[in-house]
Amino acid sequence: MGSRNRRFGIGVAVCFVAASLSGSVAAMCRSDQVHLRGAWGTARFSVEVADDDAERAEGLMHREKLASAAGMLFWYETPSAPAFWMRNTLIPLDMIFVDAQGRVVHVHDNARPLDETPISGGPGVQAVLEINGGFAARMGIATGSEMRHPLFGPQAAWPC
Numbered sequence: 001m002g003s004r005n006r007r008f009g010i011g012v013a014v015c016f017v018a019a020s021l022s023g024s025v026a027a028m029c030r031s032d033q034v035h036l037r038g039a040w041g042t043a044r045f046s047v048e049v050a051d052d053d054a055e056r057a058e059g060l061m062h063r064e065k066l067a068s069a070a071g072m073l074f075w076y077e078t079p080s081a082p083a084f085w086m087r088n089t090l091i092p093l094d095m096i097f098v099d100a101q102g103r104v105v106h107v108h109d110n111a112r113p114l115d116e117t118p119i120s121g122g123p124g125v126q127a128v129l130e131i132n133g134g135f136a137a138r139m140g141i142a143t144g145s146e147m148r149h150p151l152f153g154p155q156a157a158w159p160c
Contacts, residue, residue, distance in 0.1 A: 028148075029160030034073055034129055035148040036096075036104075037158060040140025044069065045131060049151075051075040060130055061088040071131040075151050079126045083118040086111050092133025096141060097121025102156040104145040107136050127151070 028035065036043045046069060050056045056074050060066065076082060079100050086093070090113050097106040106121040110133040121128065129147065136142070146158040153159070 029150050031150055033149070034071065035158075036129075036141055036145050037148075038104075038140065038142065038145035040142070040145070043139055043141070045071045045129070047071050047073040047129070047149075049073050049075060051151075059084075059089070060091070060093065062090065064090055066091055066093075066132050068132060068135075071129050073149065073151075074128040074130070076126055079124045081120060081123045082125055082128060083120045084111070084128065084130075085118055086113055086115045089113055093130045094133055094136040094141075095119060095121070096129040096131070096136060096145075096147075097125045098127045098129065098147050099124050100126040100152070100155070102127075102147040102149070102152045102158055104141065104143055104147065107142060109137050110134055 031049060032046060034045045034047050036045075046067070050059060050072055059074070060072050074082070084095055092113055093111045095108040095111060096104055097108070099105050105125065108119050108121070111119055127147070127149075148156065148158040148160060150160050
């Protein structure tokens with residue numbers, strides 16, 4: 001692992017240790033953050049939430065960069081089979097498809113900028129997290145990982 005990746009991992013670990021020492025799990029659940037966990041460890045991303053048709057249609061289009069621990073969470077009122085493309089998207093992205101319980105059901109790595117090929121996570125998708133391309137693989141985020149965010153509610157595999 002390169003020194004940059006070690007610094008990122010240490011930074012994420014410090015955030016979680018500080019958060020767990022400072023209060024309850026509920027204090028860690030904020031609408032502008034997503035937490036992920038799995039056998040690989042844990043991670044936190046600051047997110048913008050796209051929860052209506054206009055916000056989902058715009059997504060991360062026309063952006064020239066995305067902060068390293070940032071992303072966009074696309075939320076759907078009911079589970080569906082959404083398909084994404086990279087039209088007008090200038091940066092490579094990982095797309096993490098999540099079911100209604102917050103379990104990762106599919107990860108699409110490094111979607112190519114400006115590519116209009118549809119990318120689907122399959123049926124039963126409640127949310128999709130877009131992060132910088134390559135992060136999911138580097139961190140180990142994979143099918144079966146769990147996501148925590150207030151939108152998932154009490155039925156979540158990892159509730160707030």
